[in-house]
Amino acid sequence: MSNEDTVGFIFTCSLKEIELGEDIIFDKHRSEFSFEQKYIGLIIPQSENYRGITEPLAYFKYTDCIKVFNQDERAYSLNFSGVKVPFHDLFLTHSYKSYIVKIGNGNYFDQLYPSASKAFIAARHQENLLNDYLYKFFNP
Template sequence: MNKFFSLAALTAGLMLSGAASAQEQATTASSNGSYRPIPNSDIMFRKTILRAVDLREKQNKPMFSEGKEISRVIIDAVKRGELMAYRNDSLTRTFTPAEVTGNMSYAEASAGLSDEERAAGFSDESADDWGAPKPKKGSKPVAKKPAPPPSYEYRYKDLYQMELKEDMIFDKKRSRMYHDIKTITLVVPSTLASNTSGIEKPIATFKYSDLVKVFRNNPDKAIWFNSQNDAQHKNLADAFELWLFNSYIVKVSNPNDARLDEIYGGQQQGILASQQAAADLIEYEYNLWSF
């Protein structure tokens, strides 16, 4: 009898231990943004890759169609509280919807006075007082706080730059390579005239698993536009699943966490390194099947 109870207790303990381990693994996987996480025990090879996606490219225009831009779908979901926005791809700190709106806004530059107006004796201070009554004699002038320039949100069509973080994984159980997307980041392009900084500015980062839910819950808006057949538009979630977009590699995991253009000393060298990195990954997968 004692042996029976001991065996039952051991079995129950193993089941509880296995359940706890599975729960821990699932929690860890869901926290990194993966939609279909692959168990660590099945991973033979993994490389973390950062890709840039230019939505103006011909292959990417179906997810950037008029009125149904992917940037519109994402930002609108944030504004109505359906989607959580994160500060970076570590996914540890979040933005409020108001902060996301601020990140995708720009201040209008002050026009100021022309050279002719300055030569005529006008100053920026006097320009602010045009039309104002003159102060009385003996009264002290009141210092005026300059009004901040008005700010405007970028149009959804202006937000044509995205960054996609993925793990390229070879699953030894299924004997195939997977693109396990983790996060997608919306970026203010550096080429916009209103972006006076001249550098790309991240708006917010989003878990891919959260984005899939948003795309599925809004099938009338989250559309990959099929220009050949209006009856065959696809959901954006399916477009990412089928890899119906073009991208180029800007970073492959490395000890310095540096981008390719930083490693190779320039934008042109970075483009060449991106093409080489893509070829190397394809060759690695081919060699797995060859030997």
């Protein structure tokens, strides 16, 4: 559907990225970090957006998505051995390719930096800082 403010159309085949929002939680009783999934967002990729930036299209609560995943038999991914793995299990075990696109409620890195290479470097830097923090926590 389109209105006067819409410049282009979005086809479902162009929605190939999702955003998984998580909180990192430290359990002091077990002395371990865990990830709590908060939401899943449909993302318009930079290559498909007329503005040339990554933009969210819609957000859904993770608990609502799990209900849909459990009811829909198409909600699975094939692993390397051809076994069907439900999306919920993939998200819980972090068995997917991902990278950090933003920290907190701020802007996406490609919105903060003028060039794609600077945005990529900033995202990798934040990912390295997080990995260093987690490593130093357990290896003082």
